[in-house]
Amino acid sequence: MRIERVIGLAPRGDRAVWSALCRAKGAVNPGGGGQLPWASPAEGEAAPAAALPRAQRVSLVFPAARALVRILDFPAAPPDELREMARLQVDKISPFPSEDLLLAHETLETREDGMRVLLAATPRETIETWAAPLTATGRFPDRVDLDLLALRPTLASDAPAGWSAHILLANGGAQLVLLEDGRLRLYRALLGPEDGLSSPAFAEELAMEIAQTHTALEAGGGNGAAAAAAPLTLWHEDPAPPPEVAPALRARLPGRELTAREFNLSTVIAEGAARRLLDTAGGGADLAPPEWGATGRTTALRRKLLRATAAALLLWAAAAGALLLAGAIQRAAFARAQATLAARQKPADELRRLRARATELRAFGDTSRSALEYLREVSEKLPPGLDLLLFTYQKNQSLLLRGTAPEAQAQQVYDFFESLQKSPLVAKLTEQQVNALTRQGRRMLDFKVTAEPAGGTP
Numbered sequence: 242m243r244i245e246r247v248i249g250l251a252p253r254g255d256r257a258v259w260s261a262l263c264r265a266k267g268a269v270n271p272g273g274g275g276q277l278p279w280a281s282p283a284e285g286e287a288a289p290a291a292a293l294p295r296a297q298r299v300s301l302v303f304p305a306a307r308a309l310v311r312i313l314d315f316p317a318a319p320p321d322e323l324r325e326m327a328r329l330q331v332d333k334i335s336p337f338p339s340e341d342l343l344l345a346h347e348t349l350e351t352r353e354d355g356m357r358v359l360l361a362a363t364p365r366e367t368i369e370t371w372a373a374p375l376t377a378t379g380r381f382p383d384r385v386d387l388d389l390l391a392l393r394p395t396l397a398s399d400a401p402a403g404w405s406a407h408i409l410l411a412n413g414g415a416q417l418v419l420l421e422d423g424r425l426r427l428y429r430a431l432l433g434p435e436d437g438l439s440s441p442a443f444a445e446e447l448a449m450e451i452a453q454t455h456t457a458l459e460a461g462g463g464n465g466a467a468a469a470a471a472p473l474t475l476w477h478e479d480p481a482p483p484p485e486v487a488p489a490l491r492a493r494l495p496g497r498e499l500t501a502r503e504f505n506l507s508t509v510i511a512e513g514a515a516r517r518l519l520d521t522a523g524g525g526a527d528l529a530p531p532e533w534g535a536t537g538r539t540t541a542l543r544r545k546l547l548r549a550t551a552a553a554l555l556l557w558a559a560a561a562g563a564l565l566l567a568g569a570i571q572r573a574a575f576a577r578a579q580a581t582l583a584a585r586q587k588p589a590d591e592l593r594r595l596r597a598r599a600t601e602l603r604a605f606g607d608t609s610r611s612a613l614e615y616l617r618e619v620s621e622k623l624p625p626g627l628d629l630l631l632f633t634y635q636k637n638q639s640l641l642l643r644g645t646a647p648e649a650q651a652q653q654v655y656d657f658f659e660s661l662q663k664s665p666l667v668a669k670l671t672e673q674q675v676n677a678l679t680r681q682g683r684r685m686l687d688f689k690v691t692a693e694p695a696g697g698t699p
Contacts, residue, residue, distance in 0.1 A: 313358055444489040612636070
């Protein structure tokens, strides 16, 4: 019987809590848990995180308060287009260059008029530093998950139907989460550890931040009023928050139902991350650098090869007496083949490298057909009122644009298509789509156009 064992790992300060789950025949059961030191090893010393038990997969939890997190509405799109739309939105709101960021997204809800998506981005260096105690052991996490997503089932388990507001007081800071029927609707990191959870002014500052958020929700219309009137649950760890917090919240938010709940943050997050690793295999938000997956697979393959080699050596030793002569002949033939291959391999590799380099120089030497030039052309021709959501350009191959516009600007959309067709950078338009839909009570147009670049391959 195959048993799948996964681990959720939640660092906190100089310690990390881990929780394991085991799945066999469709049933999921606890597989143990505990704590271990969380620090990068000193030179010449063993990594403390090497004490983490073995498992098929490991999910490392990263705090949402240290990432750029947004919950946005997008038109329905396949995964590859959704990924590009998410990156375009992060480019608009992030102060960091996109090439320095790791981006994760997860579809929270799919509707007839589109989908609601959680975006998260953080500098690559931040994730590498966060995971350093584990990667120093030679193990790489299969996923870097957000604590917010690992916590959501716990927050929703006792939430009433409709809207509910949750204030998390943990790790020396405060966060606000809004749920509607258990689904994520809003997330805000209100106060960080530097604000001092135990300071006398913390309670009043926290209450003011939440009151301002609810005022903004009410002013936004729609479901904002219902969200702003949602019952509040104050989640805290031991020790309890300052006694001034609850009175300050009641004073700033009169008439609101307020409940206090104590919980062990790291344990809940670790178990939630492990469960998400089982439930969302191959999907879900993941801030791990792409190369970590390849490194982990290589390490696992190396272990399998070592085990297979050890077994083969045992079999070989048992038959060595009878096959000694045949083995000597085979080894000699193998050595000759290796020598021949080694003599020919280097010139062949050099020739392939030179050919690839020449092809690359020919393809990318022409800056007049660069992505920046096409983006400039599209931006100049895009009429006011049209919002470009997706720009994908493959040099000399294809150009894909996608965006939205008010229904009243249908003519401007078709004029935009015509102007692209006349552009000297475009050979022809290969696909044009315009779909009408209703989003948040407004009639909108979702347009998509693909083109063959001038001078490209047919």
